Amino acid sequence: MRRVAAVLVRQSTAGAVPEGVDPREFLEAVAEDAYEVVAGLDLVTPVLVTSVPGLDELVWPGTEVIEVGEDEPLAGIAARLDGDQAVVMAADAPDLPPLLIGKLFRELGRAQVSVCPAEGGGAVAMAFGLPMPAWAASGLDEPDPVTALRAQAPGRRMVATVPGWHRLRAAGDLARLDPGLEGWDNTRALLSEAGLTAR
Template identity: 35%
Template sequence: MRVVGLMCKAPRPGYAKTRLAASLGAARAAEYAEAFLADSAVLASALGAATAFFAPDDGGAEVARLLPPAMRLRPQVPGDLGMRMIAAFAALFAEGGPALLMGTDSPDLPPALLEEAFAALASHDAAFIPAHDGGYCAVALRAPAPSLFQNIPWSCAETLSATLAAAGGLRIHLTAPWHDIDEAEDLEKLHLAAAPFTRRVAALRG
């Protein structure tokens, strides 16, 4: 049974989408964060048995109201992003597999890319959907591979390249890249037809 995890933050002003907030203000950025989470949760739940891994620890109720009814909820463990991803994959593989972990910065991510990542695991150990900024939007694994997430520089142009360098003998598949939305100018890249919650927020004040 394939399983899916969504790494997410409670959409609080000043906590989520802080780089967007630098241009749009904390309240407006939080509106986008809420919509990104809701659209991403729909994508995740359509792929398989899905769990939202949320932060901070007291943010469960804020996240739960944005999830499809069948989606489960678990707090993220403490530590850097790599430690949190290792723990999330461990929780997912305890329930099934293969497993895919995605974030909420690409609410219009094409389902075809996510399906390609899963399909690639028939002949590869891991599959990534690269992001144009040097990171990645999602990663799928046949089995736990903690080395992919250890000693990695996160949230920078070298994130994916460092991850691939850490892959050792793992067989890696890369899909076509997609965008993630971090800065205000990135909003122009959104395919709003594929992200209905985000489309409604964008229509409010642009």
């Protein structure tokens, strides 16, 4: 069983950049932290999927980097992943507990798609078998993907959820970062240097 965890980086990943911080530095810090979430998982192959050029240095040697268009739908991204099961995680969740990625994979034992919903709509991460079920393709990018996917699924138990999490989509979302939570070291250091949060 080959499990792949892909971190998806788009230009919008820097949406929460606070005033006085370089947007590129912020994007790189957040993306590297998100990559570290999946790279540290056992029995999972990390992949970086990005529409932002020049991020190869953020990942471990040998990590596959897949370049996509800024508006590439998730179904198209899924089609480019190689394995038996995959998680696609938004890079603007640098403090996502790795346990939630594990839960997404575990739910695939009984469902065809599993979702970690995002506060404020959308998803933080989704998991599915590869190739991805055709019925799921158009529901992945919906504002409420759980409802959309369940409406399209051929059976009631085809779509599972795990506890939700937050994404950094606007500067106000930075307040959701918990200094007591392990991880997100690069984002933490960058914000600390800007005088925006304690280490």
